[in-house]
Amino acid sequence: MHFDLVVVGSGSGNTILGREFRDQRVALVESGAFGGTCLNAGCIPTKSFVYPADLADAVTRADRLGLKATVAPVDWAVLRDRIFSRTDEISAHGLEYRQGDKWPNLEMLTGIARFTGVKSMAVDLTAGGRVDLTADRFVLAAGGRPVIPDIPGLDEEIVGEGVVHTSDTIMRIAQRPDRIVIIGGGYIAAEFAHVFDAFGSRVTQVVRGSRLLRHHDEDVATTFTDHVRARYDLRRDTEICGIKPLDGQGVRVFLEGPYGEATVDADVLLLATGRRPNSDLLNLPATGVTVNEQSRVVVDEYQETVVPGIYALGDLSSPYALKHVANHEARVVRHNLNHPDDRITTDHRFVPAAVFTEPQIAAVGLTEQQAREQGVEYVVGRRDYGGTAAGWAREDTTGFAKVLADPRTGLLLGAHVIGPEAATVIQPLVQAMSFGQRAHDVARGQYWIHPALPEVIENALLALPRPTG
Numbered sequence: 001m002h003f004d005l006v007v008v009g010s011g012s013g014n015t016i017l018g019r020e021f022r023d024q025r026v027a028l029v030e031s032g033a034f035g036g037t038c039l040n041a042g043c044i045p046t047k048s049f050v051y052p053a054d055l056a057d058a059v060t061r062a063d064r065l066g067l068k069a070t071v072a073p074v075d076w077a078v079l080r081d082r083i084f085s086r087t088d089e090i091s092a093h094g095l096e097y098r099q100g101d102k103w104p105n106l107e108m109l110t111g112i113a114r115f116t117g118v119k120s121m122a123v124d125l126t127a128g129g130r131v132d133l134t135a136d137r138f139v140l141a142a143g144g145r146p147v148i149p150d151i152p153g154l155d156e157e158i159v160g161e162g163v164v165h166t167s168d169t170i171m172r173i174a175q176r177p178d179r180i181v182i183i184g185g186g187y188i189a190a191e192f193a194h195v196f197d198a199f200g201s202r203v204t205q206v207v208r209g210s211r212l213l214r215h216h217d218e219d220v221a222t223t224f225t226d227h228v229r230a231r232y233d234l235r236r237d238t239e240i241c242g243i244k245p246l247d248g249q250g251v252r253v254f255l256e257g258p259y260g261e262a263t264v265d266a267d268v269l270l271l272a273t274g275r276r277p278n279s280d281l282l283n284l285p286a287t288g289v290t291v292n293e294q295s296r297v298v299v300d301e302y303q304e305t306v307v308p309g310i311y312a313l314g315d316l317s318s319p320y321a322l323k324h325v326a327n328h329e330a331r332v333v334r335h336n337l338n339h340p341d342d343r344i345t346t347d348h349r350f351v352p353a354a355v356f357t358e359p360q361i362a363a364v365g366l367t368e369q370q371a372r373e374q375g376v377e378y379v380v381g382r383r384d385y386g387g388t389a390a391g392w393a394r395e396d397t398t399g400f401a402k403v404l405a406d407p408r409t410g411l412l413l414g415a416h417v418i419g420p421e422a423a424t425v426i427q428p429l430v431q432a433m434s435f436g437q438r439a440h441d442v443a444r445g446q447y448w449i450h451p452a453l454p455e456v457i458e459n460a461l462l463a464l465p466r467p468t469g
């Protein structure tokens with residue numbers, strides 16, 4: 001079969017195939033659940049667990065506000081089914097839509113794609129059999145998957161099947177675990193530790209280093225780590241020496257840390273030790289597409305690989321494994337496929353990110369450590385949520401906003417927020433950086449609704465010294 005365009009991956013890749021492609025012969029290949037990670041096992045289900053977890057956590061801590069309240073035992077199955085009944089339906093409808101009458105020019109192939117030669121591909125169909133195809137152009141949007149760490153006693157075969165899970169399977173488990181061990185100190189670990197702790201599980205989190213979220217600004221990471229230590233059992237500077245599934249009784253985790261050797265028994269073990277691109281599944285050398293040291297597909301500023309006509313996007317190629325980045329790159333690729341003589345470039349200048357944990361964390365631009373390491377001159381403005389009326393209302397004692405700016409121009413270099421609704425509160429700073437607005441202009445050139453949370457941003461901006469240039 002020959003196609004004008006083949007898209008591999010139905011996550012962000014699915015958004016490529018708009019109405020402009022109705023008169024072309026196109027194929028969409030997907031090996032897993034239609035709609036990709038964000039819909040089926042990523043952003044959407046996790047945040048749908050995080051929101052009720054935020055509510056439960058707020059109730060548990062409401063006594064500081066003078067409110068006596070408790071959370072009844074959480075009905076995990078009800079929560080889980082509310083979330084997945086919606087996402088599974090969206091996934092099924094997406095697949096039906098692509099298979100249906102509205103797209104007679106589209107071949108929906110369910111199976112694993114791999115290159116067999118230059119611009120030729122085989123798809124091993126899930127239902128059995130194989131389809132061989134060629135195409136003028138390809139979009140590779142095959143995403144990534146969890147890394148399974150090398151731990152003595154951990155057989156990859158058992159991951160997802162009972163007691164050992166990754167983010168791919170943990171949200172669909174039959175019941176809420178009474179005890180969970182989470183390995184890793186990044187985004188996924190932080191978000192699930194919050195969810196399970198808020199729902200009443202006994203959480204033990206194991207990290208190799210001394211700080212959680214170590215790529216974040218040090219002040220934020222330290223504040224968050226201290227907050228977590230007071231909330232659940234955090235084992236820092238600790239190695240996992242082995243695991244042993246216990247017969248029908250969960251799992252035993254062997255640890256070695258500053259306190260010596262220890263064991264922790266749990267009903268469930270969650271591996272949250274990073275993700276890797278799926279580039280190894282595509283047999284890329286057959287078509288000449290290259291990958292870098294992190295196994296990410298190499299693309300230029302147009303999202304094109306070294307092979308003309310083969311584009312890549314999202315977690316497969318991007319240094320930012322974030323859905324808003326994959327969406328942006330997909331828009332760039334779609335434009336460039338449609339306007340080969342007037343292509344646009346990807347803008348990765350100011351990529352924001354948020355960790356939906358408690359307290360929420362959001363960041364954009366340089367951390368203070370990066371500014372120092374890169375020899376970038378900077379000044380800092382920092383203000384606590386507790387110094388604003390909205391912070392008083394919440395009795396907030398941990399949150400703050402911190403901004404870094406160029407001392408001469410007053411242009412923002414970075415922003416870091418930890419506290420209530422940080423992911424929303426930071427947005428004016430993403431805007432300011434994207435449009436080249438100066439810190440003092442942002443602070444004083446507009447009204448800030450009183451008494452609302454973004455006043456912490458206004459105050460942090462005003463805490464910056466006046467630019468000298």
Ligand SMILES: Cc1cc2nc3c(=O)[nH]c(=O)nc-3n(C[C@H](O)[C@H](O)[C@H](O)COP(=O)(O)OP(=O)(O)OC[C@H]3O[C@@H](n4cnc5c(N)ncnc54)[C@H](O)[C@@H]3O)c2cc1C
Pocket residue numbers: 008009010011012013029030031032033034035036037038039041042043044046047111112113114141142143144167188278281282313314315316320321322323324325326356
């Ligand atoms: C638990 C979790 C929470 C997250 N939360 C957030 C968040 O809050 N905010 C945020 O911005 N990002 C979040 N992310 C990251 C976000 O989900 C990803 O960045 C985004 O989904 C990547 O989109 P993509 O299109 O590149 O890949 P995907 O959505 O992963 O799509 C790739 C698709 O390709 C398919 N595929 C792979 N190989 C092949 C092959 N050989 N043949 C055919 N099909 C193939 C896969 O089955 C998959 O469906 C989260 C991720 C996880 C795991």
Ligand SMILES: NC(=O)c1ccc[n+]([C@@H]2O[C@H](COP(=O)([O-])OP(=O)(O)OC[C@H]3O[C@@H](n4cnc5c(N)ncnc54)[C@H](O)[C@@H]3O)[C@@H](O)[C@H]2O)c1
Pocket residue numbers: 149150183184185186187188189191207208213240272273274275320321322353354355356
């Ligand atoms: N809110 C969001 O935007 C969001 C949420 C979840 C995931 N994501 C994306 O998914 C990516 C993957 O998330 P993640 O949390 O798995 O990765 P991560 O890179 O954020 O964190 C991985 C953690 O695992 C630790 N680790 C790695 N190997 C280990 C080992 N062998 N033993 C013990 N610890 C080990 C690392 O030190 C680190 O603390 C993120 O980087 C992010 O881009 C985003």
